[in-house]
Amino acid sequence: MNTAIPRPATVPDPVAGTAAISARGLRKSFAGKAVLDGIDLTVQQGTVLALLGPNGAGKTTAVHLLTTYLRPDAGDIRIAGQDPAKNPQAVRRATGVTGQFSAVDGYLTGRENLLLMADLHLLPKAVGRRKAGELLERFELDEAADKPASTYSGGMKRKLDLAMTLVGDPKVIFLDEPTTGLDPRSRRTMWDIIRGLVAEGTTILLTTQYLDEADQLAHRVAVLDGGRIVAEGTPAELKARIPGGHIELTFADRGALDAAAALLDPTSRDDDGLTLQLAADGRVSTLRTLLKRLDDAAVEVESLTVHTPDLDDVFFALTGRKGA
Template sequence: MTGEPAVEATGLKKSYGRDPVLAGVDLSVARGSVFSLLGPNGAGKTTTVRILATLTRPDAGRVRVAGFDAVRERREVRRRISLTGQYAALDAEQTGEENLRMMGRLGGLPRRRARERAGELLERFDLTAAARRRVGTYSGGMRRRLDIAAGLVADPEVVFLDEPTTGLDPRSRRALWEFVASLAGTGTTVFLTTQYLEEADRLADRVALLDGGRVVAEGTPAGLKRRIAGRRLDLTLAGPAAYARVADRLDGIAVLRDPERLVLGVPTDGSAAHVRALLDGVDPDRDAVERFAVHEATLDDVFLALTGHSAAPAAEEAARV
């Protein structure tokens, strides 16, 4: 992960009519790493990916992918990238092997090499046994694996995965996580957008949080979680009055505020002594806190602390892609 970044964007802006989607996005992705872009509904994730993958032109800013300008040298960029969206782009009437061989031929591979490459990828993605079955008979997890394999036929330098596990069951999702991790292990750069924060936490070397068309934080998952707390003490208050009173005492300290559930969260090291000190400080009369719990901080905690809301699990509005 040295040298020029695999993906670099500076001052990226994009609007649709009078509606600004990106308001100056800066990104830098190291070669051979997994980078995850997180954000709530409408934050601009898919628009960002479309610009980086040369499908949409930015209104302003500089974009380089695989060492080439993504606006002026689109053809060179496209030769070096792969883009897999939320839904598999496969021919259901062809077999898995036929799909991969077709992608190889379309990518300019000689017939023999396209056949060899298809075999390599079917084995890598554990699809050899289903190679001669029609894709229409594949499970959702198998189709997703084949879709990613199709994007790797030309051995791209950068792979863009836009919500790759949407709609998959937990077992298929975990299996796909292993495949994504293996891509980076071979030197391929993976740019991942996801609605599952656990996915980014597990896979990404670095994470950027996008909100309101801007990057509000960037770093390693562990580093971002340390910014708010290694652990969090959640306090469930006895009622609205108790919530308001304790919230006042925790002004500037609380990293979670949920008045609907009457829950406040504060950073803690998790030790019994620190938890007791916090409880004594916020509820000296022992009449405000109904119950409490300590848990590890998550990327959702980070997002909530930095933006005031959780990352929504919905995809971006179609009008913004």
């Protein structure tokens, strides 16, 4: 059974300014089954929204609707101020999409893949060559630029894929699980690239199965489950709404453990491990008060750890499942 967490009546905009992505009442069904059931999304310019949800929650369908690959059954969409129903070409010019699976052509070199994208964007030849060279250097692919992309590592292919997305200078980028299958070093390189794009004013809607990725990159997070947005807010706001934060104290001997247990109100006690666990809200003032009480009573603490809920806890509480 899902843990009920009330959603605020109103969700404040993350940054004052223009919404680069806006969707209201978005609905989509397949074979009579609702995949999206009236979702609302807003992403302010120059920010990242992470869209989380279990497999089959509708994340990729939402991306397809927002990028004109699919038409919604109902709802209103604006991308970079444009209505995809009335002016889909303007939306496509303003957006870039990096999907779950690389769009790189393995038979072409990295440079040729970029030049192909430049041709598709109708860039003049000289402009396309310059753009390809700049992107190869920016993504640290210049040494492999003239090698077939089939020889690239997984991380290199993902970087080339994103570089191809940037050929058209999109204002809004949709990243659908962009680091799936990458090793930790390649994931962090991709994170740095994404942060750089946002610093330049690019707006990003990110779907990911890695909750730490959302925590690292997103200004706001929306959790999608059962075709509905079940929670939305900054990572800190969502984590603050989840119970379970605690402090664990470890003592050097049984006497100190007994003294602390008599002084405090522990939620659990481990005599073998000489530890006490206490409920806590993660605030520094709470920790300071606790340590002062122990110090005033001359109770020595050997070590202390603080656990605050993370996005994994948020996800599990909202959907009843681990992982996105």
